[in-house]
Amino acid sequence: MLKPTEELIATRVENLLNQVKTEFARTCIRNIRTACTKLLELKSPITVASVGGYIEDVDHQSFLESHNGRTGPKAQSIRNNSDFKNLVVMYSELQSQSKKNILPTTKSSSNPTYPTEGLDKKTRHYIDMLHAQIASDENTIKTLKQSIKQDEGLLLVNDAIKNTCDSNKIEHITKVKDDLKNEVIKRILMLPELHPEAFELKERNGKVALYTASQTNPIKIISSKEWSTLTQEFFKE
Numbered sequence: 001m002l003k004p005t006e007e008l009i010a011t012r013v014e015n016l017l018n019q020v021k022t023e024f025a026r027t028c029i030r031n032i033r034t035a036c037t038k039l040l041e042l043k044s045p046i047t048v049a050s051v052g053g054y055i056e057d058v059d060h061q062s063f064l065e066s067h068n069g070r071t072g073p074k075a076q077s078i079r080n081n082s083d084f085k086n087l088v089v090m091y092s093e094l095q096s097q098s099k100k101n102i103l104p105t106t107k108s109s110s111n112p113t114y115p116t117e118g119l120d121k122k123t124r125h126y127i128d129m130l131h132a133q134i135a136s137d138e139n140t141i142k143t144l145k146q147s148i149k150q151d152e153g154l155l156l157v158n159d160a161i162k163n164t165c166d167s168n169k170i171e172h173i174t175k176v177k178d179d180l181k182n183e184v185i186k187r188i189l190m191l192p193e194l195h196p197e198a199f200e201l202k203e204r205n206g207k208v209a210l211y212t213a214s215q216t217n218p219i220k221i222i223s224s225k226e227w228s229t230l231t232q233e234f235f236k237e
Helices: 008-017 024-043 046-055 060-066 075-080 082-101 121-161 168-189 224-235
Strands: 200-205 207-212 220-222
Touching: 008 024, 008 082, 024 046, 024 060, 024 082, 024 121, 046 060, 046 075, 046 082, 075 082, 121 207, 168 207, 168 224, 207 224, 220 224
Parallel strands: none
Antiparallel strands: 200 207, 207 220
C-alpha cells in the first residue's frame, strides 16, 4: 500500500468529490479536509473523534459554513462512512510520517498542560487544540513582526545611502520602501478575512480592534487606535 502524501490525498479528495452523489456529501468531504489540514498545522492528533470534534466546535462552525456551505459530518457519521473514515486515516498516516522526522523535545514540568487533574479525554483534547491554536497565532504575530522589522531595516538603509545616491536611485528605493510597507499593512488588515478561524474584529463604541477568534478567551492583538492608524495609512492617497 502506498504511503499517503499530500499529492495522493489531494487526488483522493478530488475523486471522492466527483464520485459522491449529494451536495451534502461533498460538503462533508471538504469539511473533513479542512479539519484535517488545520489539525496537521496545529500538530494536534488526527483521529475520527478529533476531526468530528473540530467540525462540531462552535468556534469553527461559522468558518466551515462560510467556506464549505454548512457543517458536518459528526464523528459517528465519519465512523459509519468508509470513504470519510479512510480519508481521516490517510491524513493520520501522513501526520505519523511527519512526526518520524521530528526529534522529540523535553516538556517543561514547570508549566502544566492542564489547569487541573482528572479531566476527561474530550476536555483534554480541546485544551490541547487551544494551546496549539495559541501557538499558531503567536507564530503568525511573530511573522508579522519580522515583516515590520524588515520594513524598518529598509528605512535605515534608505536613510544611510541618501547622501550618496543620485535622485533616480533615491526615488527607486523610496518606491520599494513604500511598496513593502503597504504590503505589510495589507497583510495585517486582511487577517480577519483570510483567517477568520484565528482572527476577528470586535467593535465597541464605534472603535474596532483585532482579536484572536475565540468564544471563551479572545486576546487583543491590535488596539483600536493602532487599527485605525493602519487603516488610515493603507487607504490614504
